[in-house]
Amino acid sequence: MLxxxxxxxxxxxxxxxxxxxxAIFQHxxxxxxxxxxxxxxxxxxxxxDTVILFIPGNPGLVEFYIPFLSGLQERDHTSRLxxxxxxxxxxxxxxxxxxxxxxxxxxxxxxxxxEAFDAIQAEFGSNTKFVLIGHSVGxxxxxxxxxxxKDAVSNxxxxxxxxSNIGNTPNGRRLSAIFKPLPRRIISSLGYAARLIPVAFLSxxxxxxxxxxxxxxxxxxxxxxxxxxxxxxxxxxxxTIADLDLALLEDCKDKLCFYYAEKDDWVGEEKGDILTxxxxxxxxxxxxxxxxxxPHAFCINHGDQLAEQCxxxxxxxxxxxxxxxxxx
Numbered sequence: 632m633l634x635x636x637x638x639x640x641x642x643x644x645x646x647x648x649x650x651x652x653x654a655i656f657q658h659x660x661x662x663x664x665x666x667x668x669x670x671x672x673x674x675x676x677x678x679x680d681t682v683i684l685f686i687p688g689n690p691g692l693v694e695f696y697i698p699f700l701s702g703l704q705e706r707d708h709t710s711r712l713x714x715x716x717x718x719x720x721x722x723x724x725x726x727x728x729x730x731x732x733x734x735x736x737x738x739x740x741x742x743x744x745x746e747a748f749d750a751i752q753a754e755f756g757s758n759t760k761f762v763l764i765g766h767s768v769g770x771x772x773x774x775x776x777x778x779x780x781k782d783a784v785s786n787x788x789x790x791x792x793x794x795s796n797i798g799n800t801p802n803g804r805r806l807s808a809i810f811k812p813l814p815r816r817i818i819s820s821l822g823y824a825a826r827l828i829p830v831a832f833l834s835x836x837x838x839x840x841x842x843x844x845x846x847x848x849x850x851x852x853x854x855x856x857x858x859x860x861x862x863x864x865x866x867x868x869x870x871t872i873a874d875l876d877l878a879l880l881e882d883c884k885d886k887l888c889f890y891y892a893e894k895d896d897w898v899g900e901e902k903g904d905i906l907t908x909x910x911x912x913x914x915x916x917x918x919x920x921x922x923x924x925x926p927h928a929f930c931i932n933h934g935d936q937l938a939e940q941c942x943x944x945x946x947x948x949x950x951x952x953x954x955x956x957x958x959x
Contacts, residue, residue: 632652632669632671633652633654633669634669634750634751634754634755635754636656636747636750636751636753636754637652637654637655637656637667637669638654638655638657639652639653639654639655640653640654640655640666640725640726641653641726642726645694645697645843645844645846645847646694646697646698646843647843648701649697649701650670650701650704651668651669651670651697651700651701651714651716652668652669652670652671653666653667653668654666654667654668654669655667655725656717656743656746656747656750658720658743658746659746661734662720662734662739662742662743662746663720663721664720664725665717665718665719665720665743665747666692666693666718666722666723666725667693667715667716667717667718667747668693668694668697668700668714668715668716669713669714669715669716670700670701670704670712670713670714670715671713672710672711672712672713673704673707673710673711673712674710674711677710677711678711678755678759679711679712679713679755679759680709680711680712680758680759680760681709681711681712681713681759681760681761681762681785681945682712682713682714682715682751682755682759682760682761682762683703683712683713683714683715683762683763683764684715684717684744684747684748684751684761684762684763684764684773684776685700685714685715685716685717685764685765685766685769686717686744686763686764686765686766686769686770686772686773686776687716687718687719687766687767687769687930688766688767688768688769688791688793688928689719689722689767689768689769689861689864689865689868690719690722690851690857690861691718691719691722691740691769691861691864692718692722692723692847692850692851693716693717693718694847694850695844695847695930695931696716696766696930696934697843697934698930698934698935698938699929699930699934699935699937699938700714700716700934700938701938702934702935702938702939703938703941703942703945705938706938706939706942707942707945712945713755715747715751717743717744717747719735719740719743719860719861719864720734720735720739720740720743720860721735721856721857721860722735722851722857722860722861723850723851723854723857724850724854724856724857735859735860735863735864736863736864736867737768737772737864737867737868737871737872738867738871740772740864741772741775741776744772744773744775744776745775745776745779745780748761748763748776748780748783748784749780752780752783760785760786761783761784761785762784762785762786762787762788762945762948763776763777763784763786763787763788764787764788764790764941765787765788765789765790765792766790766791766929766930767790767791767792767793767897767927768793768797768864768868768872770789770790770791770792770793770794771792771793771794771868771872773787773789774787774789774792774794774876774879777879777883777886778876778879781882781883784883784886785886785948786886786887786888786944786945786948787883787886787887787888788888788890788941788944789887789888789889789890790890790929790937790941791890791891791892791895791897791898791927791929792889792891792898792901793868793872793897793898794872794875794876794901795872795873795874795875795876795899795901795904796872796873796874796875796899796900796901797868797869797872797897797899798868798869798870798872799899800896800897800898800899801896801899802896802897803869803897803899805896806865807869809862810862810863810865810866810869811866814862815858815859815862815863815866816859818858818862819855819856819858819859819862820855821855821858822852822853822854822855822856822857822858823855825849825852825853826853828849828852828853830842830845830846830849833845833848833849839931839932840931840932841931841932844930844931844932875901875904875905875908877904877908880905880908880909881908881909884909887909887917888917888918888919888944889905889917889918889919890919890921890937890940891918891919891920891921892921892925892926892927893920893921893922893924895927896927897927898927905918906918917944917947919940923936925937
């Protein structure tokens with residue numbers, strides 16, 4: 632059931648219904664292992680005709696996205712859609728594996744995503760369509776995969792994308808201080824104490840979160856290494872994600888779809904810049920503006936809505952139709 636580039640992983644299930652397989656992608660040194668989820672195509676008698684590589688935001692725990700990605704595959708009527716969700720390095724403690732790789736930089740995460748894409752391409756061949764989906768900083772990482780493997784990528788769906796000047800966004804300015812080395816060390820050390828926090832208390836703090844998502848959160852906050860990895864990566868984001876890559880957007884305009892919130896404190900002026908840059912190509916680019924109050928962290932409670940939108944995009948692109956409008 633797993634492709635050859637994945638190894639099986641046994642973890643306690645957090646979501647009651649999930650057809651995805653827990654797995655490990657063992658990257659080349661010095662990157663180390665990454666936690667993955669694999670949704671095989673529903674028709675096991677045929678190879679997939681489309682494979683999605685999903686790249687999460689930060690924190691990069693792919694189990695947060697199980698409702699979204701399961702909903703996306705449920706909407707597939709071809710029965711030949713497979714999905715690989717590739718987590719960020721060291722963002723989750725992995726049992727029975729030595730996580731001794733200190734490099735969880737943004738550059739390392741990009742390299743790991745490119746390696747994952749290459750493995751998918753090598754496994755399934757040139758007759759398969761390869762689609763990238765990235766959320767938040769995962770959208771920026773997806774754009775780097777697109778830049779590196781432009782000819783092989785069929786489409787890229789960028790959800791709540793933070794692809795330029797993240798340090799100048801309201802949240803970037805508000806939170807940048809905690810991403811510095813000393814605050815990172817202090818905050819990550821609290822992970823030991825967090826192991827004493829029961830899920831019931833987390834439910835009190837995050838009253839609108841499903842229990843399954845609280846269990847995913849618990850994996851993060853109880854691991855000092857994972858906390859350090861997420862904060863260190865965030866620090867890199869502030870420094871690295873700067874000017875909007877207009878040349879890439881122009882060059883790949885026929886492959887791109889964007890989804891933006893009404894209000895998103897992780898997104899600055901880039902939305903207007905993108906609209907201006909791609910305005911002459913509005914017939915070949917889909918830019919959807921949310922009207923439902925969907926938050927940046929859509930994966931917690933709003934996965935089904937984004938699954939519907941990505942399903943619409945997939946059907947349109949598979950049929951070579953014009954880009955789809957926003958969902959009703």
